[in-house]
Structures are given as structure tokens and as C-alpha cells.
Amino acid sequence: MLTFVAILVDGLIYSSWLFVVAVGLTLIFGVMKILNVAHGSLYAFGAYASASLIGAYFNAGWAPLGSFAVILLAALIIGVALGLLMERGLLRFMYGRDEVIIVLVTYAVFLILEDVIILIWGTSPYFAYQPYSLLGTASFGVLTFSNYDLALIGLSVFIGGLLWWGLTATRQGKMLQAVIHDREMALAFGIDVTRMFTITFVIGAVLGALGGAVTAPQISVTPGIGVEVIVIAFAVVVVGGMGSIPGAAVGALIVGMIRATAVHLIPQVELFVIYAVMSLVLAFRPKGLFSRAEARKI
Amino acid sequence: MSTIGSSHPAARTLRSRLLARGILPGLLAGLLLLALGVPAGAQQTIKIGVVAYLSGAAAGPFGIPGRNGAEVLIDAINGGSLPAPYNTKGIGGAAIDAVFIDEAGSTTKQVEEYRNLVQRQNVDAVVGYISSGNCLAVAPVAEELKMLTVFFDCGTPRIFEDASYKYVFRTAAHSTMDNVAAAHYVAAKFPNIKGYTGINQNYAWGQDSWRDFELSMQLLMPKAKVTTAPLFPKLFAGQYSAEISALQASNSDVIHSSFWDGDLESFILQAAARGLPQRSTLVLTTGEANMFRLGAKMPDGIVIGGRGPYGVLARDTELNRWFQKTYADRYGTPPVYPSYQMAEAFLGVKVAYDKAAQRTAGKLPTREQAIAAFEHAQFEAFGTHINMALGNGHQAITETAYGLYKFDKSTGTASITDVVRFPAECVNPPVGAKSDDWVKGGLKGAKCK
Secondary structure (H helix, E strand, O other): OHHHHHHHHHHHHHHHHHHHHHHHHHHHHHHHOOOOOOHHHHHHHHHHHHHHHHHHHHHOOOOHHHHHHHHHHHHHHHHHHHHHHHHHHOHHHOOOOOHHHHHHHHHHHHHHHHHHHHHHHOOOOEOOOHHHHHOOEEEEOOEEEEHHHHHHHHHHHHHHHHHHHHHHHOHHHHHHHHHHHOHHHHHHOOOOHHHHHHHHHHHHHHHHHHHHHHHHHHOOEOOOHHHHHHHHHHHHHHHHOOOOHHHHHHHHHHHHHHHHHHHHHOHHHHHHHHHHHHHHHHHHOOOOOOOOOOOOOO | OOOOOOOOHHHHHHHHHHHHOOHHHHHHHHHHHHHHOOOOOOOOEEEEEEEEOOOOOOHHHHHHHHHHHHHHHHHHHHHOOOOOOOOOOOEOOEEEEEEEEEOOOOHHHHHHHHHHHHHOOOOOEEEEOOOHHHHHHHHHHHHHHOOEEEEOOOOOOHHHHOOOOOOEEEOOOOHHHHHHHHHHHHHHHOOOOOEEEEEOOOOHHHHHHHHHHHHHHHHHOOOOEEOOOOEOOOOOOOOOHHHHHHHHHHOOOEEEEOOOHHHHHHHHHHHHHOOHHHHOEEEEOOOHHHHHHHHHHOOOOOEEEOOOOOHHHOOOOHHHHHHHHHHHHHHOOOOOHHHHHHHHHHHHHHHHHHHHHOOOOOOOOOHHHHHHHHOOOEEEOOOOEEEEEEHHHOEEEOOEEEEEEEEEOOOOEEEEEEEEEEOHHHHOOOOOOOHHHHHHOOOOOOOOO
């Protein structure tokens, strides 16, 4: 029973983190067909900004609970600023080019931003640990969980729900779906696709930065943290189906649960199991679990 | 028309002034150098490539402190300001000209960078490398290029146990020492434990560390058992929620970890928030490198090692006091073990060249002469004694120490209490023995008294 609860809770916590980190990546790909490797940099920038602002906030001696708002603020500032800079300043000139070229461009941006991080924050680690212990712990037998980790489950459900509602129940969302399904047709119907691209990229960037911002209190924020994240986020997106938000949720859930099961039952295969699942899914569903049927254009 | 000859009083006055100010000897020396074809003002230099992580996750806890240690030593050696007996200027009389290279990137990249250092930048020696993978890859290339190369930090015992090198040295002890000593410390301080397990990174360093610790525990504490399968999360995983739950469920008295860099800090932050260090004693073989940065965030009572007697575990000697003060004055933080290891690597090069220079009438010794002097050398470093005892005189052994972490909130200082020192011959394999065989064979030949 104890092991089952541990697997369930740890799996949900890890899945939630994966979803927050990966959903921005899949959203941008779904709308713009851009595999944004620089998503890892947005995560890292979000983490650094969050750590810096949290440090300044606590040094100022303000109410500790306000630090959660600081985390969201850090993600918003970084996501909007960097998202606009990347999309308006660079990517818009690449639209229409081969997807591989755009991947290489975002990879170049990723490498540049990695060095920019070192220029701004240096190589020493940053800590923003205060919010992590602020919410206390919850116990189940000998297991003690951080309520901050449990709150991440709520955050991911909220983000998933918000995106789902935004895409299905709002006018802008429906227009975005039209762009996802057929960019040329949407353009023909008068949808401002360029504006949609900018909005989508900024939302994706904010989500990437949010992933880093909420992770900052749990970790030592050091150069290179974005590298690992982009790999695992890519695995989640591939399992779920590139560009599918429900796919990202299911992909995160599968990867998170399987990893937690491995850690508790067969720790020797922890590393192997994530990529084994990815390979298995790709073997039977080459475009992921929630891939959309594409009309063949003649 | 008047001239000033050598016998003229004005000429004598001018000559005495020139002599007094050292101008005349300088001019004469300049003329001599011109005649010999040496540019005036040129000083004999020895160019050394210095390799450490200057970016990436390992830069903060390892690479930058290592580079800082190199800078302190280079300036002190060039200025002749090291305490006795190392207070002569330069290495074998030559000033160090350092070239710093970032160790970040793949092993292939490091091999390319190494070749560039040797073949394009024409360095005379290379000091560096934190990653065991990089050390293993660079060592045969150093041999091929006949380049004196001193590893300062990497821990794998395999370098000199699986091969024999003429041009490669390592002035720090290898990782077997860390984990055998950790088991000794647990046996000495926690004799009643019933169960233990480990969490280590999933690559050679983590796997070897756990193997050495577990085998040593079986010998030293046969009644204590491994509670649950050891955990091996991937390097730079960052998220340890599931691992911490598994460790909590294991009810282990002791948890061993050779985690380093940001992984160690992230693990501590997450484990401390969930009360793991209060239930189980954490044994961190590299914890010393992170303790000052973590400060109050690291719970008291954690067993701390520093891959040797470095930092707060170093002995109180004049050399150590000098190093601590010079480093702290310059960088505003105390030196940690990678700083010490880098500093003692440079000291090793100086010892070798200075010793060889005694036989070359002051001329800069050749690389071969320096290497001959380096082999089997013994010298005092910063709070420890280096004995190049293993690997045909190319691999150092040192004593080591472990203690318990304590943070004083009133003064804001981190320290280590209950320090136990272990002699080099107690925790390092004897000459000719492979670490793996030595630990499996019951630590035969260990001299612990």
C-alpha cells in the first residue's frame, strides 16, 4: 500500500512538472510547426529570474506568501520579453522555410542564450528555496511529501484546463484551432495568422519560463539546467504526439508514472524506461499517441 | 669640444649613478642578450594549459574554485610569494604563462582542445580535468604527444590501474579512498546502525563510489545490511521526489551519496524540506565543496567528506593558513577542495621542475628531467602530505578526513565537527593492488593505526 501511494503521488508530481515544462513546447509546435529547442533556455531564464526575484523579495522582508506571486511574475516578464524578442526579432523572418532550418535557428538561439545566462548571472548557483518549504509537508505513514510539490499537481491541472478552455471556448482559441488545422485556409478566411503566431509563441514562452520559475525553489539554479529539460520535454511531446495538448498531458502522465514505478520497484531501469516507452510508442504510433490525422494535399 | 672619458670626474659620477640605479648593468645585460639573439626584457617562461569547467553545472562548485586555486598559485609562484620551502620565483626559474580552457562539452571536444593546446598553443604542460571520462580520454593522447599532464581532480582509479603512463600524473588521491574512508567513519561514529543504502549518479563515478562503499561496509560492519536497492538517477536529473520517497520508505539509518555539483545541492534542498536528513544520516563524500554555498540550507549532522583533507578538513599548517588567507582575501570566500586540488597540482609541477633544476645548474630542465623528478615525489601541500606512491610514482595518495556538518546561525558560519582522520595507507590500496581487488579482497595491507 505504501509503495502504491508513493508511486501514485511521486508519479503525479513528476508528471505535473513534465506537463508544465512540455506544454509550451507542444503548443508552439502545434500552431507554428516550430520545434523550439530554445524552450530549454526559456526554462532556464525563468528559473534564474525567479531565483533572483525571490532572493530580492525575501531580502526586502515582505510577506513570504507573496513570493508565489513573484514566481508567476518572473515567468510572465521573461516569457513576454524573450518570446517577443525571439519571434518578432528572428523567427518571423524564417517562416516558410524548411522546418529543419528553423530547428537549427532555435538551436543557435539556445546556444547563444546559454552564454547570455552566464553573462548575466555568472556560473555560481542561485538558491530560491524559501517558497519550497513555505507550504509545509503532508505525511502518509513514513512518507513525507512537500506541499509545494503537491501544489504543482494543481497548477498543471489549472494550466491544462485553462489552455483547453481557451482553445475550445473562446473566439481566439477557435481561430487558433483553424490555424492549427490549415494555415492557408485560415489565412483565406481573414484570420491574422502572423498575429496568431506571435500570441502563440509568447504564450508558449511564458509556459516554458513558468516551468523554470516554479522549479527554481526546488533546485540549485546553475548554468546548463535548460539542456536536460529540453531532452525530457521532447520525449514527453513525442510520446503524446507533436503539437497535441492532451497528448502532452497523457505523455507526461505516462512518463511520470513509469519513472516513479521504476524508482520504487526496479531502480536499475529508471533511466532506460523513459526512452523504452518512447521507442515503444513510436514503433506502433510513429506520430505519437494523440497525433492528428492529416489531409494529404495534392 | 669637451669629452667625458672614463677618468674624468664627471664620467665617474655618471658611471656611479648609472651603477647605483642599475642602469649600466641593465644596459650591459641588454647588449649581451642582443649579442646572444635573445630579445631584451624577455623572461624565461613555461606555458601551462589549465583545464576546468568554466561553464555548465560543474563550473560553480568545481571549475571556478579550481581556476581560482590556479590563479592564486600562478601569481604566488611567479612572484615568489609562496611560503617556504616554495618561496623561489617561478617553476625551475621560469615564470608561468597560463592558458585557461573550458572543460565543458563532450569528451571528443576535450581531446580536440587538448591537441590544440599542445600542437597549436605549444604549451609545455597541462594541468586540469575534473571529469573522469575526460581524464581517461586525455591520458593516452598525452602519452602520444609526450606532454606532461597533471590531473587535479578526476576520481576514477582506472587511469593508472588499467594502464601505465610516463607523461601523466595525478596529485590527488582517487575515489576509492573517499568511499573506504566513508565506511570507516560510519563504523567509528555510528556503530549500531542496522541498514544503509545509497543514491549516486548513474555513471562510472556514482557506480564505482557505491561499489567501494558497499564492499567496505560489508567488511567493516557485516551486521548492517543494505535496506533497499541503491538508486542511480541520471546525471543532472534535478528532480528527486520519487527517490526521496523511496529512501524514506527504506528506513535506512545511513544513506551514502557521491552526488556532486548542482545535483547534490538540489537533492539536499528537496530532502531537507521533506525531513529525510532528520531520519537518516546522509554521508556525502563530496559535501565539502558545497557546504559554504548551502550554509543554513544544509541540515546539521550530515557526514561530510572533501575528497581528501582539504578546506576545513585540512591540517593547520603555515602553507594552509597562507592558502586560505590569500584565496579568501582575493575571492571573498574560503577555498574548497577543488581549489586545494588545483593548487597542489601546480605545486607538484613546481616541486618536479625545481628538483630537476638542481641538477641542471639553473637552466630550465627538460620535460623528461622534470618527469623523472616528479615520479615518486613526496611533498608538503596545503594542509596535507602528497605521496606519489601508486601508478609507478604517478598517482598520489593522501590522508583523508570526514566529519559532521554544523551551521552556526548566530555567526552564519559553516563548520565540520567530530573530524576523524584516516592515514593514506589505511584508505588507499597498496602499491601494485587494483582498487577493486583490494576492496573485494578485504582491504588487505591497510595500515590504519
